[in-house]
Amino acid sequence: MTTLIQVKQLSKSFGEREVLKDCSFQIRNGEKIGLVGWNGTGKTTLIKLLSGLIHADTGSVTTFPSTLRIGYLPQSTEYEVHIENELYEHGEKLLHATSALGLDRNITTERTRYGTLSGGERLKLSLAKIWANQPQFLCLDEPTNHLDMRGVNWLVSEVANFDGAAIIISHDRYFLDQTVTKIFEIEDSLLTIYEGNYTDFRKEKQRRIDQQAWDYEKQQRKINMIEKQVSKLKQWSDKAHRDAGKRDNPGERKQMGLREHERVKAKKKDNQVKSKMKRLALELSKNKMEKPKEEQKVQFDFEYSGKRGKRILEAKGLTKSFTTHTLFEKSHFYVKHGEKIGLIGENGVGKSTFIKMLMEEEEITKGSLWKSESIKIAYLSQDVDDMNDNQTALEYLNLSGWENTSRARTIFANMGMKEEKLNKPLSVTSLGEKTRVKLVHMIMQEYDVLILDEPTNHLDLPSREQLENTLTSYMGTLIIISHDRYFIEKLCDKLLVIENKRIKRVETGLGDFRGQKDKQLEPSRKEHLEKLAILETKITELLGKICIVNKESEEYAVLDRELVSVMGMKKMLKENGCAKSNNRL
Template sequence: MTIMKIRGIQKSFDEKQILKNAELDIKKDSRIGLVGNNGAGKTTLANIINGSLTPDQGRIETFNRSLNIGYLKQSTEYAIHELGDRYSLTDGNLFQLSSRLGLNKEIDLANPDWGKLSGGEKLKISLAGVWASKPELLILDEPTNHLDLQGVEWLIDELKIFKGAVIIISHDRYFLDRTVTEIIEIEDGATSLYKGNYTSYRKEKERLYEIQLHQYEIQQKHKQQIEQQMANLKNWSEKAHRDSTKQGSASERRQIGYKEYHRMKAKKMDNQIKSKMKRLNQELEKNEVKQPKEEAKVRFEFQDGRKKGKRILEARKLSKSFGSRCLFKESHFYMNHGERMALLGKNGSGKSTLIKILIGEEKTTSGEVWVSETLKIGYLSQDVSDLPPNKTALEYTGLSNRESIGRARTIFANMGLKEEKLIVPLSHLSLGERTRVKLVMMLLAEIDLLILDEPTNHLDLASRESLEKTLLNFHGSILVVSHDVYFQEKISDKILWIDNGKISRKEFGMKELNSQNSLPNPENKDKTEELMVLQNEINATIGRLSFMSKDEPGYEQLDKLLSELLKKKRELQ
């Protein structure tokens, strides 16, 4: 049963057309993945479907006047501000859903302090609020960006039994493969439908690309042959025209019809040229195969960090509390130049707060943090709403030197931000595009320590993979908070772990952690830490499954392993 029909949707912002012809049908049990590059118009289309944005042209037909739509927006800040107006925060159902998502029970949902909540905690409250409204159509815009594994697995399980329709905007390959049955791709403002999950979509997309490329190459060869024939005919025609005007000798002039013969010959060739050109244009107009568009390849480039002494920062007896809520206490750790550390901990454990302490935005409750005076830190926060909305990307760089502006334009282009994106206000850019602008600011500087808080949030897949490669070539130090398991495995060689109110340094990275069955004694004796290790094994298995299709050798074995790990985790809990 179709609950909504969307036809010919067009939408422009400041003469820039985002959607040119968006069309899709939403059925009662649809599981739709909405994909496309950053800025393609995914969130714009979601807002139009939700009714919060009016299209310039096109129509939306709903077959239920009271269709209840639940919309989880991409930015938790927007969702949180709307939550109190739309949902009852004291609803017992909301408490129950929040708990199942793994939300910290110390949070007072009736009167929460939003400023003290982590991105993951805000998202869980927003998601619980949307779910509690019992929607018939659920729109989820990047729902896994701040969710830990417990929240992701809960969401996957709930979507399996959810009776309504679901539209998911996500760059999480594993999540899409587990949740959707069809993909709607937005490219150049138009929509295309692909049946199956994300892996099936990628395979079909590649197959269609190869077919179109082959047909295009055949057509180009045929076009070149016709053009060569016309070039030959044109040369012969010009020669015939020249011969028709020759005076010749007296005896030649006596030959009847000499000039007329060459004149008719030239005219015939001219007609042949016109006829071939007409047939070619008709053929191209009717059956033209356009050159297939290659996927954008994003390149990141950092300037090499300046060499420093071995130790760049150190914390001694570090403690931090907010009122009666203690995040961590009496903690000691350090970081050396060139190390790439993964900052791990559950949602609400204090990861973002620790980062703010390191960059000087938050004070310690007790203890101290020493940071080298010459250390230059670049910080990418998970919130992109702090950019000046009325400035353009070029204005935001603050550059005035012609050479520096030229380099900035090159980096913007390498990151997939075209010239027209650089001259519009930042508020007109998508969240993914704003994240790229922030990254450019870091690329332009000589950074010694990169602190990245969920750097892959809002980035499309090409950008994520390119960023991984670049960070591996970065010569400075890196501290990363990310729920992207595969990203952390590639990047980290050390771990900074927040657990049970303590921050501890581990002399191995995520890859080594996930390859171990358990941590060395005596840490393995602690049940909480054992659960953390088990969860990271689950994360690693999910990361590997996300790059495999169901028919690949080993997929079934890994899927079985994941089920066993989840069962073991439930038993331990």
């Protein structure tokens, strides 16, 4: 494979903080690389360096060719796409990509609707723009944030079929496992390369940690053994020196030979001590094993007030309409105390709108939405741009009393946010760190229900895994919107599904629900394959006939028109089949 990007001894600092140190690697054509690390370690900085958006302090980034077309998706909750300009420049390419992603054609052509698009719809338009530009190298920063499962499936397929190279920052384990074959990890300003997908990386990293721990303990045992030997030799040497200097009586003073013998023995012991210490120093200078760094532990400590009840939420005939369209209507469902509910559906079907209705921030068009008056609800929105960037993390929490402030500092430390970050403006924190600030704000409250809208967006992978573990043991009610398949499958055993303009309750988890959907598709899939087989047989038959007919004859023209028609039917049937496949939740 040819090299697209060559990086040599790259370093980058912001003020006194060194983000990247002496990074060297190359990216070959066709490679798909996942870039992982804790929030704030420099992942976004690295892909901005590769994209030419910022410059390194030292080192070089060389592209082959120098005019390499780079498709860059920034990490943001807002994506700027000027639709009219894009349609003029790319036309059908953009529309084809948006159609495959599940966007209505009107969304891409009616400029007036752009202000009402969901975060997922804006992201899809940005991805479609990148693909329409036909890049040779992709730099994608959190491309699955806000994407529904159809969008994720499309992106998995597109990345797999993409001929160029890609480097992808993602905290979506499913997406990384499906798309990348190499992992770059940034830790302590250094870049380490692992072969394989994310699951392979976690296994190999743990193996290296275990091996380093074993080698370190082995070396420590050897050091302790040598130090004990040296200590014993020093005791013998001190005794020999004392014996060599004794002059307790005239008889001993006459024994010059004995004193000389003790002096020689003492000197020999001294030399042995020096030799052992020299050998130990030499070995440590060449092969000193550092104690493996313990992985940061993230701890989420959600409290629960312990209030009991049966149904805490019930909808009857719930409808939400806007002037131009209806999101959902005539919906009946309920939520019981203690249930863990996943709220799923494609982008733009009204998931966030329903949550706003539940929080009384959006009006109900028709029907009713009852909730128990005794419950307290904590809501984590997917938008972190609503925070005052001039405030510090502690100012945002608006805490009173030493005990509350001390508890908040402890939780921040458990979540991997350093003390110095707490007193800096939010404007200099990453999106993942802002999400943690919001989570701490929730933790400091008492509540019965947690509503989490894309809670793993911008969280690094260790934080996602720890949040899963904590929420598994949470005794209150959870309502979770997430396109992180692993997250939903691990936590939620019930679903609220928005499809066909209805919100319906499903008494299974996501895995079983998807399995049932697949079974429903099997008969139609079989019929689809049978139709394809008939058309392919017809095409083979026509090709056989047309080969032996004179090109100038009327018969040839008839056969040619029929062949074109049948091939068009086959193409249409295949496209419809792909659309149905991509449309599965």
